Amino acid sequence: MLRRPFFWIIAVAIAVFAIAPHGEDVELRESLLLAAVYITLASNLNIMLGYAGYVNFGSIVFFGLGGYFCVYFMGALGWGLAPSLLVAGVAVSVAALVFGLGILRLRGVHFALATIGVNEAVMAFVTNFEPWGGSTGIYLSPELFQPLGGPAQALWIIYYLLVAIMGVSLYLSYFVKRSKFGLGLLSIGQNEDAAAVLGVPTPRYKALAYSASAFLPAIAGGLYFFKGAFVQPADAFDLTLSTEAIVITMLGGQGTIVGPALGAYLYEELRGWLLTSETFASFQLVVAGVLLLLIVQFAPEGLMGFFYRRWPRLRRVLE
């Protein structure tokens, strides 16, 4: 594993993220932080979408629930950051397993719709759930940043942690792809029934993939909402983010590892520019839509597909 160049390419990418802001360029840090979040979401989505071919429209539900659990543990129960994150991650993975049990027997379109249903049901429920602040959400006191050395330092620590999570997501994606489990998922993506007939334990693999793809986004969500010291249903379960994750994964090239990462980075840069450009503030989604339409119709393999066809040698180095 360590001899494969791609392993080190990932390591370099992580290092770049960590070092670029020099511990002082806040502007760059904020921009890279969002890119890291997108990369994390897209890479984990890829496990279901790119490998097994199951479109999870509601993948944001993991991010949001992770955020809620973490903020609740820290705010109401007074736990520290590390335990809150870990337990949030585990709790959401378990929840994903439970949801998965129900919806993973669905295929294609029905599955996609069901994931939307799950996200909306969870959002509607949390909106009514008073211990979690209902529709107002939970606010954290700035004092919670003190154990991390004050707000300024805490923001840096959160950033490094998110970069780490991003890195783990990329590695997870990589190891899964190279493993027997990953092979099973890919075969499910190609032809689920044939895979089942050939002995791939499809229900178990799907459930595992769904659950695994929930763990890291949950932790990322916990970090993201802890940073904002605030979580509310409308933000936590915003379908726009999972939409963007899908666009990013398709844009970059589903089923590859570099694809979602590349797509996420490009999309984030574009988005950042659109965010503040007065004329184009609402165009973010138009651009996303046009991109997606073009990709789906003409280049379903995404950017990586294009690169691989142009330079086939890349396949040996990248994944």
Place this chain on the structure above:
Amino acid sequence: MLGLAASLLDGVLVGAVYGLAAMGITFIWGVMDVVNLTHGAMIVAGMFGVYLLVAASGAPAYAALAPVLLAGFLAGVALYWIAIHRMIGRPPLMSLLATFAVNLVLIGLGTAMWGTALFNVSVSLPGLSLGRYTFPGTHIMAAVLTAVLAAVLYLFLYRTRAGKAVRAVAANREAAELVGIPTTRILALSCGLGVALACVSGGLIATLFPFTVLSGDAYQLKSFVVTVLGGMGNPTGALVAGIALGLLEGLITPFMPVSWTLVIEFVLFVIVLIAFPGGLLSLGRRRAVR
């Protein structure tokens, strides 16, 4: 007790319009196996269509529905050619993403043009009063018009040649092609019909409640819930399921905070998807082949 009856009755009225909206989705789904995720944007287009026509010409809102219906039909045909034609026969996922993409573009453009301000079409229609409760005239009118449109659709499907062709393509596209039915044209026609239904239901909703460019999403979700309840590809089922959903809402709201209705609806949605993929109405009859 009267309160409950009033609630239920109002639920039926509004539910009928939800059913109409859902018919748009289920129709396209049934005929070409495509889930039309631009549905929400088309509903909003219908809303704005009625609003703009009323604002520009001062005509009564209901008169504006006819041009909206027509424009919706044309838009649907256009949608077919832009996003769906290449996706026929490909994995349904692709058409899902393609229509989803068009939806993003339309909503984005709409937001750029009209912002997210609230718009309102004012319709003054005397309501029906029962005791202390009043049924707004708009609700009654909307339900009546829905019934009319549903009847027209039924007549089209079962009493015309074109309708027969549509049903043939829905049943088996390759076979229909083999017997000489111009499938591409029929598919485009069906798409036009589905979108027309979406637009006109949007126009009707505009007479009931205020709306923004983003309202489409909520109604699209509701349409999906209704579609799933009624059985994908089953227009009658959609109408019945819409009314049933309205009834359910009317039943819940007097007893629980109104905000719980959404939770119940979505949980129901997921359960029905998992347990009754043919819709609740399939329990009584044999399942569709699809």
Place this chain on the structure above:
Amino acid sequence: MRSLWLAISVAASLALPGLAAAEDTITIGMTVSRTGPLNVDSVAQLHGSEFWRDEVNAAGGIKAGNQRYKVRFVTYDDQSVGGRVQQLYTRLIVQDKANFLFGPYSSGLTATAAVISEQYGKIMLVGGGAEPKTYQLGNKHLFQCITQADYYLAGAVQALKEKNPHAKVAFVYSDDPFSKAVVASAHKLAQQAGFTIALEESYAPSTTDFSPIINKVISSGADAFLGGGHYPDGATLARQLYEQKAGLKYIAILVAPDSPKFATLGDAALGVMVPSQWEPQVKYQPDFGPTPEQFAKAAYAKTKVEADYHTASGYITGLLLQHAIEQAGSIDPKKVAAALEKTDVTTFFGKDKFAIDAKNHGLQIGHQMVLAQWQMKNGKLEKEIVWPEAARTAQMLYPLPQAH
């Protein structure tokens, strides 16, 4: 060679102060909801702030000691969405180097912005965030310029008690931080006043169909209605209450009826009351700045729209900041914060004084609200102040005309 360097350094030292003088602006950053459901109220607030900025710059800028500073705004559209608020305020601080911040509109967005302003230690003056909780989480740089949410319906409850001591009240409110805080407090006041609380229910802020909830109001037998949220839902509620002939004698809705736009509802607007931070007819005697009448006239001349309390709130945030800078004699954040904490003044807006204990830092403790009502005056719908007694410009219309 030496003389050349000498010449250059002399020239430079003469030129530099000239350069520095040209840079004497302070940058104030804020987000505005140009789009989204909050846009009506947010833009009104922005107009108020911009009006202040233009007046200050026309007068030569804010005087701080020996320097004069022109004011420059940097604004972004937050689209009424909390997630964007945090990103944009971070950008305002880090990239645009804002010296001071104004809050966005609405308590929800203010709370999210406050996290950022506190994280970076920037002073933020709030003209659109009434919910008290934001100021009770331990901040050092927030300053609330308007009356807090807890008092919003106090006047309405008091006035109702005078008219109908045994009122049956329905609280129907938007599920957002501001409205929840208002109603939580109003609930206690209603109980103390001896009212029966016939119904208390919240609705999702994006609700457009209120008929189920209105049916419940009718079923509950309530004769007084208090609640609402922000502009879109408040306006829709008023319209649908009228259409469904809910039979209410007293309606007080938050925020929405204060906007001049509300008059477009016609008959549905008649008799609806709104707790207001400020009305053009108030009679405060200002220590400095314009009188209420001068402000209303000038604001109308500038914006071509009647000033409502949001416009006034936008203006007062600027005016109070200006006053603090002038008192501090500098734009140093610590000195300005200290000056703000000492503020105890009366302006066209009313009295303003900030709490300075650590637990409630920045909470507004001086300002009072009035209750306004839409009434027919010479065939036109106009807002009149109906409570408190001292500020009254017309008698309250009670009970509401038949149609409601």
